Amino acid sequence: MxxxxxxxxxxxxxxxxxxxxxxxxxxxxxxxxxxxxxxxxxxxxxxxxxxxxxxxxxxxxxxxxxAPVSGKEIRELFEIRAMIECYAARRAIELAAVPLEAMRRELDDQRGLSEEQAREFIDHDHRFHSALVAAVGNEMLSKTYDGLRARQIRAGVEALFRSDGRRKSVLSEHEEILSALAAGDPEAAAAAITEHLSATRQVLQSG
Missing domain, CATH: 1.10.10.10 (Winged helix-like DNA-binding domain superfamily/Winged helix DNA-binding domain)
Structure with missing residues (x-):
């Protein structure tokens, strides 16, 4: 207990x-x-x-x-996420360990949520990305990524509140990531992840 x-x-x-x-x-x-x-x-x-x-x-x-999330904190968070997630995409493809089914479940669950369920939407968002990181099998990397969870969720929820169209864009960007991973194309997967993170960062820094 x-x-x-x-x-x-x-x-x-x-x-x-x-x-x-x-x-x-x-x-x-x-x-x-x-x-x-x-x-x-x-x-x-x-x-x-x-x-x-x-x-x-x-x-x-x-x-x-x-304290409100600072521009410096946003920049550093998304720089770290990009490094970890792009590496994870390349490595998971190399290992033939991409968790497509788990990531697809999280994306499908996101689609079924109402507009009022912003926190739940971002919870699934975190699990979508963390599934890919965990698939690499590097426990230290996973622990480092999990340490970002509170900031990641906070930033994600804030982005949804700042941009009415962000929810729809996230779903589309997640589809792009999944498509690249399913195709076994590491560079396309890394590019899709980078674009996805950059879009969220821009929403957060636009205000």
């Missing part, structure tokens, strides 16, 4: 920090404690962990602040 700190940490990382409305806001520790049924101590312990990951800022006498 997970501890109170673990429950608070998971809730903060997966729900609170991915909410665009929380950008530029302070975390209400008591409200959060009441919401998930723990005391404020596990909340504070979880916030210390998140501060160490630079996902929140601890401000003396004010609490934990969720």
């Amino acid at each position: 997970p501890s109170g700190r673990e429950v608070a940490y998971a809730h903060l990382k997966d729900t609170v920090l991915s909410d665009p409305a929380m950008q530029g806001q302070f975390v209400n520790e008591q409200a959060l404690a009441d919401e998930i049924g723990v005391s404020r101590t596990p909340i504070r312990e979880a916030l210390l962990l998140l501060a160490a990951e630079e996902l929140v800022q601890l401000v003396p006498k004010r609490g934990a602040y969720v």
Whole structure:
């Protein structure tokens, strides 16, 4: 059974920090404690962990602040994602280990979601990409990629809220990636991934 700190940490990382409305806001520790049924101590312990990951800022006498995603953070996130995902595409094709069925399931699930299910849409988005990274079989690489998850989901949800047509574009871009992977064309797959990430980055940096 997970501890109170673990429950608070998971809730903060997966729900609170991915909410665009929380950008530029302070975390209400008591409200959060009441919401998930723990005391404020596990909340504070979880916030210390998140501060160490630079996902929140601890401000003396004010609490934990969720800073808006900076241009520098966006640039660095997508540079790292491009390096990992393009390598994974080339390597998975080389190993004949492309997880086409798993990626197709995630894409099909994305298509079935309503406009209000932005968070669920981005959860499937993350699993679509992480399936490809995991297929390489490099545990250190997968752990590094998984470490980006909170920032990736936060950025993805924000992109959907900023651009009305982004959801449709993501589905089309995912199809392009799958087509290139299915064709066993590493350069086309890397190009499709690069274009997909660049499009999301441009939406985030346009504001």
